[in-house]
Amino acid sequence: MIRIANGQGFWGDWLEAPVRLVEQGPIDYLILDYLAEVTMSILQKQRQTDPSLGYARDFPPLIGRLAKRLKERKIKVVANAGGVNPVACAKAVLAAAPGLKVAVVLGDDVYSRIDDFLAKGYFMRDMDTGEPISTIRDRIQSANAYIGAFPLAEALDTGADIVIAGRSTDTALALAPMVQRFGWGPDDSNKLAAGTIAGHIVECGAQCSGGNCQVDWQNIPDLANVGYPIIEAEPDGTFVITKHAGTGGRVHSDTVKEQLLYELGNPKQYITPDCVADFTSIHLEDIGPDRVRVSGITGRPKPPTLKLSISYANGWKAIGTLVYSWPQALEKAEAADRIVRSRLTSLGLNYEEIYTEFFGVNACHGGTAAVVTDPPEVQLRIGVRDASKKAVDRFTRELIPLVLNGPPGATGFGEGRPPVREIVAYWSALIPRDEIQTRVEVVTC
Amino acid sequence: MLVPLGQIAHTRSGDKGDTANIGVIAFKPEHYPVLIREVTPERLKTFFGDSVQGDIERFELPNLGALNFLLHGALGGGGTVSLRIDAQGKTYGAALLRMEISLD
Numbered sequence: 001m002i003r004i005a006n007g008q009g010f011w012g013d014w015l016e017a018p019v020r021l022v023e024q025g026p027i028d029y030l031i032l033d034y035l036a037e038v039t040m041s042i043l044q045k046q047r048q049t050d051p052s053l054g055y056a057r058d059f060p061p062l063i064g065r066l067a068k069r070l071k072e073r074k075i076k077v078v079a080n081a082g083g084v085n086p087v088a089c090a091k092a093v094l095a096a097a098p099g100l101k102v103a104v105v106l107g108d109d110v111y112s113r114i115d116d117f118l119a120k121g122y123f124m125r126d127m128d129t130g131e132p133i134s135t136i137r138d139r140i141q142s143a144n145a146y147i148g149a150f151p152l153a154e155a156l157d158t159g160a161d162i163v164i165a166g167r168s169t170d171t172a173l174a175l176a177p178m179v180q181r182f183g184w185g186p187d188d189s190n191k192l193a194a195g196t197i198a199g200h201i202v203e204c205g206a207q208c209s210g211g212n213c214q215v216d217w218q219n220i221p222d223l224a225n226v227g228y229p230i231i232e233a234e235p236d237g238t239f240v241i242t243k244h245a246g247t248g249g250r251v252h253s254d255t256v257k258e259q260l261l262y263e264l265g266n267p268k269q270y271i272t273p274d275c276v277a278d279f280t281s282i283h284l285e286d287i288g289p290d291r292v293r294v295s296g297i298t299g300r301p302k303p304p305t306l307k308l309s310i311s312y313a314n315g316w317k318a319i320g321t322l323v324y325s326w327p328q329a330l331e332k333a334e335a336a337d338r339i340v341r342s343r344l345t346s347l348g349l350n351y352e353e354i355y356t357e358f359f360g361v362n363a364c365h366g367g368t369a370a371v372v373t374d375p376p377e378v379q380l381r382i383g384v385r386d387a388s389k390k391a392v393d394r395f396t397r398e399l400i401p402l403v404l405n406g407p408p409g410a411t412g413f414g415e416g417r418p419p420v421r422e423i424v425a426y427w428s429a430l431i432p433r434d435e436i437q438t439r440v441e442v443v444t445c
Numbered sequence: 446m447l448v449p450l451g452q453i454a455h456t457r458s459g460d461k462g463d464t465a466n467i468g469v470i471a472f473k474p475e476h477y478p479v480l481i482r483e484v485t486p487e488r489l490k491t492f493f494g495d496s497v498q499g500d501i502e503r504f505e506l507p508n509l510g511a512l513n514f515l516l517h518g519a520l521g522g523g524g525t526v527s528l529r530i531d532a533q534g535k536t537y538g539a540a541l542l543r544m545e546i547s548l549d
Contacts, residue, residue: 254470258457261509265515317528357530359530368496425524426525
């Protein structure tokens with residue numbers, strides 16, 4: 001049995017979680033998931049500004065902080081912290097933790113190969129809309145292929161203490177140690193599916209161990225010290241989800257079920273670079289406090305294609321808010337919204353979208369929300385989106401004047417004008433697997 | 446007897462682009478057939494109204510006593526494009542807890 005713990009559900013997750021996983025009990029592997037879809041474009045921009053950047057900058061100091069204990073206890077780390085510059089990330093790790101062996105997985109970054117792919121006749125149609133990528137070619141900011149567990153397992157084969165990938169799938173981080181330690185092959189579809197589903201359960205960190213859980217949430221113990229999830233994986237593909245003794249939170253079939261359903265599509269076709277997992281085969285069993293045994297999982301062989309994660313510039317947006325107080329808070333906010341729209345129309349500004357929510361009334365649940373009569377306060381929240389940065393910028397000047405020249409009782413403008421943000425949108429497409437050749441390198445100072 | 450869905454099930458929701466997903470999980474196995482009968486794509490379409498612009502698909506997970514719904518065109522463009530406060534559909538599942546279903 002091996003213990004694989006996830007200490008980071010996204011870049012920006014709780015900084016203490018990986019430290020506590022190492023300090024508070026036994027683990028063999030620490031995995032850390034840093035990459036969301038739009039993260040890659042941010043990292044690509046950073047690398048264009050400075051060739052030594054483009055990776056998750058939280059990662060090297062974390063490894064520096066943990067290095068001594070990782071070495072003492074022979075804990076291996078597998079992380080997709082490399083972003084668009086895994087080698088630079090590895091060098092920063094070596095600078096922070098000189099005694100560790102660091103391997104990187106390369107080959108997922110296809111930003112420079114888009115035209116090559118187009119010349120070969122790959123349209124890279126968007127998987128949602130079916131449009132060819134040529135429609136956004138000149139606006140692409142990053143392009144990466146999702147890679148699976150086998151290249152990461154190959155990196156573990158080098159004996160590295162730290163394995164750094166770029167755009168690996170979240171689930172591959174958990175599956176890779178199982179592939180490497182148990183000797184699973186590319187045709188072991190059921191076992192690969194089991195490891196993939198184990199990865200899905202832990203990929204959002206504490207969201208399977210009591211965080212964001214609806215069931216009995218008031219009584220979930222000590223979320224302040226929530227334990228992040230640990231997979232106890234067996235060579236036969238069964239596993240137990242648990243957390244360190246004495247930590248807060250809860251691991252129960254209810255918390256695991258919620259996470260299994262999170263961001264799920266067709267449950268019979270959970271497609272990864274490693275296999276196609278079947279979520280309708282999962283059997284859960286509560287076998288003790290904070291212990292859920294998972295078994296019965298089946299899967300089918302990997303698809304002939306890999307998914308590309310492409311980000312591109314797609315216009316500008318800004319979202320501004322003002323707060324209206326009782327009495328008639330909602331009526332005042334509604335009147336203010338009409339005034340803003342009228343003033344924008346007078347300026348000849350027609351946006352691709354202008355969208356208003358009344359926070360405290362309908363922002364989260366829209367028309368399904370219960371009717372609130374005479375609330376003590378309402379936040380007016382107006383957003384605009386357009387290809388013209390200038391038009392969006394003009395909107396940001398229309399809210400604060402309302403404090404003096406609109407309905408009475410407006411406040412909450414202390415942050416000043418809202419920022420104009422560039423929209424980085426996400427495009428997913430398929431590419432034949434043969435086009436993506438990964439390779440492993442051990443990095444030295 | 447009509448009860449809110451939240452009496453017999455819990456939910457979790459999230460996003461994939463402009464599609465929201467809602468997992469609906471029965472607290473007790475005996476209520477799974479009620480979910481199958483009562484919590485249909487048509488009912489969700491009516492319940493959410495204009496918030497969901499596209500189709501709604503339903504998938505069954507009898508092993509978990511759960512249903513998974515995909516609500517297409519439900520996030521105002523999704524992710525970074527959307528102007529909504531809940532661009533990732535995090536609260537869609539909670540909204541559904543209010544939907545009334547028949548236990549009979």
